[in-house]
Amino acid sequence: MSASRLLRLAAAVPLLAAGLVPTALAQEDPALEEGPVQLLELTTPQGEVTEAAQAGLDGAAQDGGAAQDGAAGTADGTSVVPARAELLAGLVAPAVVGGVDPEADAVLLTEPVEVDDFLVAGFTWTGSLPESLSVYLRVREDGTWSQWFLNEPSGAGRDDATGVAGTEEFITGGADAVQASVVGDAADLPADLTLALVPGQPVGEEVLDVADLPSAEAEPTGVAQDPAAADEATAATDMGTPAQPLPEQETQEEGQQGEQPTSTQGASPPAGTSAGSSVNPSLPTILAATTTANGLPVPVHTRAEWGANSAYMTWTPNHVAASHVVVHHTAGTNSYTASQSASVVRGIYYYHAVTLGWGDIGYNFLVDKYGQVFEGRSGTLNAAAGKMVVGGHAYGANTGTMGISMMGTYTSVSPSSAQVTAVGKISGWFLARAGVSSATGSASFTFRSSDKYAAGQTISLPRITGHRDVGRTACPGDAGYSTLGQVRSTAQSQMSSGSATPASTTRTIYLNDSWSAQAGTVFRYGLSSSLMLAGDWNGDGVTTLARRDGAVVGFRNTNTTGESLRTFIYGEPTDQVLVGDWDGNGTDTLAVRRGNVYHIKNSMYGGAADVAVAYGRATDEVVVGDWDGNGTDTLAVRRGNVYYVKNSLGSGAADVVVGYGRAGDVVLTGDWDGDGKDTLAVRRSNTYYVKNTMTAGAADITQPYGRPSDSVLVGDWNADRRDTLGVAR
Known part of the structure; x- marks a missing residue:
């Protein structure tokens, strides 16, 4: 400039x-x-x-x-x-x-x-x-x-x-x-x-x-x-779903449904769609990490994680008894992206701490329109149950309240559902720790001083209230204010159900480093309700586990008992989750499936999808593997016992069609012999039938392992470049 x-x-x-x-x-x-x-x-x-x-x-x-x-x-x-x-x-x-x-x-x-x-x-x-x-x-x-x-x-x-x-x-x-x-x-x-x-x-x-x-x-x-209003479109989702649906082409009749159909190289059953779709591949992730410590019901980006400069912090935290929540919004164009949220929070921090001279950010929490939650005022996350650090979010009503700001202007367009839900869950977490039984009730509150109430004046104030209820302001906007009922309902549900990501680990994992019936490694991770995922998250050659609870994903880089190293949100709870090395960089990441569209993320963080592609039909079963040994995982869809394999992340005809096993088998994929190519295995009861080539025919390995009720895992648990079995019980 x-x-x-x-x-x-x-x-x-x-x-x-x-x-x-x-x-x-x-x-x-x-x-x-x-x-x-x-x-x-x-x-x-x-x-x-x-x-x-x-x-x-x-x-x-x-x-x-x-x-x-x-x-x-x-x-x-x-x-x-x-x-x-x-x-x-x-x-x-x-x-x-x-x-x-x-x-x-x-x-x-x-x-x-x-x-x-x-x-x-x-x-x-x-x-x-x-x-x-x-x-x-x-x-x-x-x-x-x-x-x-x-x-x-x-x-x-x-x-x-x-x-x-x-x-x-x-x-x-x-x-x-x-x-x-x-x-x-x-x-x-x-x-x-x-x-x-x-x-x-x-x-x-x-x-x-x-x-x-x-x-x-x-x-x-x-x-x-x-x-x-000008930014309505950007608030729809952070998943990067294509603006236009990707129509599926009509497919020809499926091939023979027998036990062992013949492999066909280069066959072209139209399992794909007319074109794949890349969705904002330049969109970065939001943040490096989050925390769910202290029983938090949603992942929260700490001050250290969003980059709070300690040089601006001149306001010593003071923790006091608190049992009310004040909900705010900001001003502005609402046009920020998910990847800009941390920078916006840093800007608000500077404006409050330095420009306005408060010495810190005024809000205890900030929630962006994508549902991402940020720790605000220093001392918020380490507040003891029933207390909260005094903030600067509502003049005269800071002492005895927790302030949450919805990032955006909500005059007549409502906050996103993800935003409202996050505000409600954080509110419920705070109120439950304060011993409050009803998020929809009211309780006496005494003001220090404000432009609406005199110092020392006591009123009956809703446990969760809007900024306009304690001061002369339009905040949190008419549309934002109208969602407080939903916030209270969500808070009450949170108070009744507890944290969405409990700290306790109750699931036992049994890993086998060789083809035998005995487990070589046993540890505990995840809950009985957690979806367990296996991947090499840090590129060290060792497959470790991740747990998914709703849309919250946590993972570890060692196969040992413990909590998640960090958590993040990706996709929706109803999405099917896939694991693969989509970009060939040696690390596995996630994709979620909606219908026949796959929303692929190339890093283990929340935020927008990096690529979205369409393949197959919404009713197909899907498996992931590096079928040609080029270091990049791609998709295959299964219809009956026939697999339509694609060697690139795009739509179009299958590159390979092969039949294996029975239609009712559970299917697994892995590099069983260490040749760099993934192939198939099927499970019947607790017996696994492993094939080392993508061809029809008899199994190369037959091995019983675990119980029929176990959840099956596949991975290279010891970095010998050969995948073997594991189960979660």
């Missing part, structure tokens, strides 16, 4: 140099580039309008800009707007507030200017912001200008009033141009009005020199009534 004058270096240590950002995150987060927080000064310490804040007004005058018909502006640029109290109470929608035009009615207006990329923005000022003033912002993302957004003065802050006045954090999906406007009475403009633009990895601060800022082309845009 243009040169700008360095004002001051905030207490910043580059996250990568300090080791605060996991290596995987550093490689994959597109918003991780270091950069200073950019400050655009709009008024001086004396309250005078700066050159930057006057530039847009001067341009409008040169263009003959006048207030549009029906606008609230006057000849001198001032305007009259409804009382802010009405707006904050949610009685007047921003899109129709007095017919306000943030350009024509402005008393302060910047030009549209290009800046370095940023993810979080916010306005600060000295003193208070009179109700006669309304602050607006619009941003450019991916070459398109957003609507104008009303930036609400924050109803958050520390109960001891430490810090400066400002707006709620405004999040973007990576904006590179801005324009700011203030509508109201010019005589009421506050001193030190400044727009802060925070990147995903902030290092220092710099004041932008208006003379060096390139102007940006920008057509007029309206005022946002629903900031979330």
Whole structure:
């Protein structure tokens, strides 16, 4: 960007140099580039309008800009707007507030200017912001200008009033141009009005020199009534499902259904579809790790995992008794991607801790629209049962509550179901630990002080409540507020059922390193209800286990008793899960199947699918293997006892068709003889019939192992390049 004058270096240590950002995150987060927080000064310490804040007004005058018909502006640029109290109470929608035009009615207006990329923005000022003033912002993302957004003065802050006045954090999906406007009475403009633009990895601060800022082309845009509407499509799913369904071609009649049909090389039964589909292959993973420690019902990204810079933390945690939950939302365009969420959280952290001067992030938890949960305020995850660290999420009501913020603006479009569910589960976890029996009930709460209740005032407050119930704010938005019933219901279910990922391990694993009836390794991992998966997760040549509980996946890199090294969410609980080395890098990862579409992930993290392909029919049984020995796993579908094998991850005709075993057999795949190629085995009762070539014929190995009721596992348990059996009991 243009040169700008360095004002001051905030207490910043580059996250990568300090080791605060996991290596995987550093490689994959597109918003991780270091950069200073950019400050655009709009008024001086004396309250005078700066050159930057006057530039847009001067341009409008040169263009003959006048207030549009029906606008609230006057000849001198001032305007009259409804009382802010009405707006904050949610009685007047921003899109129709007095017919306000943030350009024509402005008393302060910047030009549209290009800046370095940023993810979080916010306005600060000295003193208070009179109700006669309304602050607006619009941003450019991916070459398109957003609507104008009303930036609400924050109803958050520390109960001891430490810090400066400002707006709620405004999040973007990576904006590179801005324009700011203030509508109201010019005589009421506050001193030190400044727009802060925070990147995903902030290092220092710099004041932008208006003379060096390139102007940006920008057509007029309206005022946002629903900031979330423009991004409805992105909230649908984080799985990367193709926008259009992948139709399955009609298949010819299946081959002979006998016991041993003949192998056919290059045969082309149309088991595939017309084309495979790659779904955003450039989309990275979200984070490197999560935790489910302390009985958490969902995986939570800790401060260390999302890269909280300890240099910004100047607020000593204070744990107090707490038994209420306050639900919030943020402001902004709602256009962030799953891979940007950690960077957005880092931006909010900087804005709260440094820009607003709180010394830490105000929320105890943050939940993105993909259902990912982030630890906020330091001390949140190590709070004892019945206590919570005091935050800065609701001024005057921080002490005795836990604050959860839904990342996004939910004025009239509801939060995603994944988001609401995560908020409910975290709320239920917290309330249950506090000894609360009903998430739908109310209890007395005493305020420290707020703009809605006097210090010492006690009211009956719902156990799970919205920010607007404790302060004069529209937060968490009308649509967000309407979901609190669902949040409470989910919380109550969570309180009744307990954690979705219990810490106890009850399943016994028996692994065999050779073809015999005796287990060589025995250990405990997972629950009786866990789906057990086998794969080489770290590329060391040894197959180890993973457990899936609902959509939560945990795994270990050693075949020993213990808990998961970490957990993450991928897919939906109803998806079929497959394991394979899809990209040939020597490590196994997951794929989930929906119908005949396979959503493939090339890393053991949550987030969007890297590739989606269609193959076969929704009714086919599917198996995975490296059929041609090229180091990459692909798919085969089974119909009866006939296997239609594909040697590439795509649609189209099968490369090999082979029959083996009986239609009712349980099928397994593995490299049984160490030649680098996977072949088939079938199980009848507790006896396994193993074939070392992809041909019909008699079994090469017949071996009893375990019990008929055991769950079967296949893997190279000792790194000798030969797969053998294991069972989970």
